[in-house]
Amino acid sequence: MTATLENTSATTSGARSEMGEVPSFQVTLRVQRYLPPDDAAPAEQEVGGDAPGDARWDEFTLTMYGTDRVLDALHKVKWEHDGSLTFRRSCAHGVCGSDAMRINGRNRLACKTLLKDLDLSKPIVVEPIKGLPVLKDLVVDMEPFFASYREIMPFLVTSGQEPTKERLQSSEQRARFDDTTKCILCAACTTSCPVFWTDGQYFGPAAIVNAHRFIFDSRDEGGAQRLEILNDKEGVWRCRTTFNCTDACPRGIEVTKAIQEVKRAMITRAF
């Protein structure tokens, strides 16, 4: 019994000393910076188009720890190296969806990407998300994205008398659209879509996901209207099922599946 106690105390103290040693390493961060357009040549930045002349690359070498995320590295740059670096973040814990960016060529949330999970032998390339106009550094104009979102009517549509109690729903009915309720509107999916990159006219996966959330909600009565809106030349039929959106989603929403379900609902409605 004594031996057991001794053993336990030995392991806990051992574990504590191990826990204290968070490994540190050198990280090179390669960040795309915004160059304001010259006064002589007025900006002709197209929505959805890359503007190679309007960017430069800055490299920062930092000492980071095993528990740090890309967002921590960006904070370190902004707070200790270059205060002019601009990026969005609010909650910093993967809930608000402010800090979606292109890290090593993939759309992710900077606050959910651990540095130790990336290839640290090469610089970590950080760019703004593609397909939306860059305002500064890693900040893009989200308005075209939210315009598509508003267009699909992301609110409950009902008719008749308001019930005096809450609108009831079975757990099966709730499960039908559970996956698409997880969306945080970070735009990682829409800006990973090659069809959206072309001309920015496509509604984009995020708008369709949020339409899906209401179309398959048993309490909602605006489904037909939403299907009508998405039955557009720039609606669900432009989806080429490349699955970029599903790969990009930081919430693990099966985005392409949701788009296919909206397509299927339209087809069963039409035939």
Place this chain on the structure above:
Amino acid sequence: MTVIADPKAPRIPRSGPGRRSTRGNTELYAWVFMRVSGVLLLVLIFAHLISNLVVGEGVSQIDFAFVAGKWATPFWQVWDLTMLWLAMIHGTNGMRTIINDYAEKDRTRLVLKSALYLAFAVVVVLGTLVIFTFDPCPVGAPADLLPSFCSDI
């Protein structure tokens, strides 16, 4: 910085050309057509390949007389006609979506699509004409240009 509007507010019109609303079932029917014709084409093309290249004497049997013999029967005429039309509409629609995806300027789209539809029209009209008006032994043609079996008739 852009002010984020109330979600229920009417949409602010976009700068630039904006999205032209094109509600209608055209894209839906085009999408369904691609799936249905794709399945049909699998059957049509593989039966075509097997009957031409595998059954009987195989590849070596294909010559002018073989094709003439096939188009003498209404069955293969209808088969080839269906295959021609489905493949051309399927392929043209696929090319149309690729042009929509990759051409950014309206003018580029117009030029590419005009060329595409012209090619479609030429192939379909010519192909249909050949399938229905094909005559292996036209009357009055010089005998040395005709296949040997024409003299037997």
